Amino acid sequence: MARIVMKFGGTSMAGTERIRRVANIVRRHQEAGHEVAVVVSAMAGETDRLVNFCREANALYDPAEYDVVVSSGEQVTSGLLALTLQSMGCKARSWLGWQLPMKTVEAHSKARVDNIDSEALISAMQSGEIAVIPGFQGVSMENRITTMGRGGSDTSAVAVAAAVKADRCDIYTDVDGVYTTDPRIVAKARKLKYVTYEEMLELASVGAKVLQTRSVSLAMKENVRIQVLSSFVDENAPLADDMPGTMIVSDDEMEDVDMERQLVTGIAHDKNESRVVLTRVPDQPGAVSSIFGPLADASINVDMIIQNVGRDKGETDVTFTVPQADLARAQALLEEKREAIGYNRIITDAHVAKISVVGVGMKSHAGVAATMFKTLADRGINVQAISTSEIKVSVLIDEDETELAVRVLHTAYGLDATDEAA
Ligand code: ADP
Ligand code: ASP
Ligand code: MG
Helix, strand or coil: CCEEEEEECCCCCCCHHHHHHHHHHHHHHHHCCCEEEEEECCCCCHHHHHHHHHHHHCCCCCHHHHHHHHCHHHHHHHHHHHHHHHHCCCCEEECCCCCCCEEEECCCCCCEEEEECCHHHHHHHHCCCEEEEECCEEEECCCCEEECCCCCHHHHHHHHHHHCCCCEEEEEECCCCCECCCCCCCCCCCECCEEEHHHHHHHHHCCCCCCCHHHHHHHHHHCCCEEEEECCCCCCCCCHHHCCCEEEECHHHHHHHCCCCCCCCEEEEECCEEEEEEEEEECCCCHHHHHHHHHHHCCCCCCCEEECCCCCCCEEEEEEEEEHHHHHHHHHHHHHCHHHHCCCCEEEECCEEEEEEECHHHHCCCCHHHHHHHHHHHCCCCCCEEEEECCEEEEEEEHHHHHHHHHHHHHHCCCCCCCCCC
């Protein structure tokens, strides 16, 4: 017998027929003797619809009221799943964020879990009741509804798993695990049996949306075992205890299970970046600080930065990227500071994509970046900016070349599935 938290994403919860399939998976795990809590997302597309309502109602919406609206999608699916489980003869009830309570801190629409009062939840689970918890939502210290950022149900699930000391957190989605790259883009992507927390964290943060970045850092901190697996299975599919999906493991565990690791574990892409170029910035101390200081003060996240070789007259061009959602704000801010910074022109381009290769093998092996640049150059793909970390190399390219770049890099690093494995 184990204590497990099962999380089901939007596609898994899209409509009563799909919810019945989810309920069947949950019921089978409980019948196998497990104590079960379930965390659910809103139906696919529902959160987008609710966000649009807020925008239509008031373009400058109050984030606290936004949270009231957008958290409602999960309230619906948690109630529907509890009802469906009851119709199958299971004991089940929903626990909304404020009922648990799941206390959060920091800003509305991007709140962080602070603590979960798990006592009542654990005793309900021990009594054989299935706890159904809406993901994404919590309650602030001021007793108002909060949400935890898009994709936040993954983080809710990990937080619940940590609070109830679950043996495992199974994240059910519409693919059967974590792949070497998005399997919807590269048909030859290979499913990974194991991936380390560190690699998953890096992959998620550079665009592999299969897990929310925060859920991975929380799991790493709280030592929560995560498995990513598919809810799109037939009625008698093996239970999650057989580990059909991808396990997120520590470095030490990885050493034991996979001795022949590839240099590169995965490739991710992100089309939500945009590029900003400031021309003829004075090439002198304090210049870059006058650009990036105001952006940081406005909470605009700058990712890649390049300062070009100085021009003749003590001037240089500075190129950097900001999230597309913040581009208009960044541009307005920089235009306002034009005299103080002293640049000539501002050029922006939202038609770019960031491609990243990730792998802990990079720590001890040189040449990963060189392979990346050569592979892209051979295909005539121009690199507009570069950034690196200990286990990652990212490049910025034209958005139209995203799929091609991911595919050729996937082949270049030897990640393509062979026919037998595919
Ligand atoms: P959910 O609604 O279940 O939370 P998401 O849409 O958030 O699901 O995440 C699942 C999707 O993540 C998949 O459909 C897949 O297209 C995408 N994805 C991106 N990169 C990867 C990857 N490396 N491995 C698996 N899936 C990936
Ligand atoms: N429903 C929320 C979203 O679409 C949270 C989630 O599904 O994880 O972002
Ligand atoms: Mg998701």
